[in-house]
Amino acid sequence: MHERPTGGIASFNSSVAHPARVYNAWLGGRDNYPADQEAAELAAAANPQIVPAVRANRAFLGRAVRELAGKAGIRQFLDIGTGIPTADNTHEVAQRVDPGARVVYVDNDPIVLAHARALLVSTREGATDYLEADLRDVDRILTAAQETLDLSQPVGLMLVAILQYVPDADDPHDIARRLIERLAPGSHLVLSHPAADIGAEQVAASMRVYNERAADHAGATPRTHDEITRFFDGTDLLDPGVVELPEWHPDPADAAAPGALPMWCGVGRKP
Template identity: 85%
Template sequence: MYERPTGEMAPINSSVAHPARVYNAWLGGKDNCSADREAAELAAVANPEIVPAVRANRAFLGRAVRELVGKVGVRQFLDIGTGIPAADNTHEVAQRVDPGARVVYVDNDPIVLAHARALLVSAPEGGTDYLQADLRDVDRILAAARETLDLSQPVGLMLVAVLQYIPDADDPYGLTRRLLDALAPGSHLVLSHPAADISAEEVAASMRVYNERAAAHAGATPRTHAGVTRFFDGTDLLDPGVVQLPEWHPETEDATTSGPLPMWCGVGRKH
């Protein structure tokens, strides 16, 4: 397991909100601090669709992984921005379909590292590993991934609700392209992202509340449909394209979702 912190790591600082812990609070988890709960609660007051969107985002992750393993034949995943373990982590979903699936998880929050054992309970036929790293450290991520994954074969690149924490100044599109460029043709990008053009005023207010309470490196930026679609350059978008969360291959449990949810999502196949 890759635990050695190198480069710029997010320190444990309970006085400011951190994305993984705020997300955990929205999911009803207990692995968060008072600053995270305050940010989560105030952001949800500003935008009441946040909690339904977070839950729908988790459901989208599961549907996308099942689709890639069960119908496309992808057997390995690189999940960046893993978050604190919750129900139906990527390896659990994948290995229900194929016990031989392999997953490398990446997150920059040391609290996620403290829970990483839950991400490493793999089926004997498969494998999982965990790297503490920032999405911006592409070379280190890829070097570690090669220890568990065969990058000459298709990989599911999971960038689920993480790219909003990469500001435009840090070139999130270039980072995504570098990751995809290292993967074999037939790899798939699974991506979701807060929307700047759905319930725009509420999203802007909730982001402002969150950013005021977040660590300096963990501010969030929503993006438009066009901005999210741009992440898929170099891929062929799977139907139905970049859509709201419940609209991507909906299943029975998604039928209860009503009203617009302020996140875009999609899956693209690398040429």
């Protein structure tokens, strides 16, 4: 695995909350700091469904990767916004299906980079690589990914709980469109995103608390079902469409979540 830092990435700062570390705190991990813990606790107090949603989101990632690596025959994945490694990371799930699967992880937090280098270890037959970059830098991500992935062949593009950190002013729909356009036919988009229209008052309150404590670049924006469905433009949505997390190909082994979870998710195939 190779680290390739790029200019323009925010330097490490433990005094403000960062998405990957807050997510780690919600999952019960230890790779976070007091500022992250405070943001995680206050946001969860404003919306108690956050923690069940984060866990359900992780389960969705696993189900989606198994579906792509199994039924769809996808053998390479580009996981943008990977977060701090935990159980069942993308390459682990994919390489259980095919040990030769290849994965490139992308994140913009030096803490994530340090853990990725140590923990995201591929099978001998496959490959994992790590790129320190911002989601907005589409050209750089795709150019660097080609050192590990063959973009002339289908790719599983993972945008799992990441696009909420791109404000409307930076046109997140255009970012998703440009990524999809550069991938081969047969590629799949796996996406989840906080909902603005499930438990709207609680979601707004939790986002407000989080944004007050987050790094300047890391403010979060929940979006509606229609706005999230637009991210799949240029793909054919797989059944059951854009749904709540537990409704996408549910697995009886996954723990049942109480009540409605404030996130939408889906998978689309590029024709």
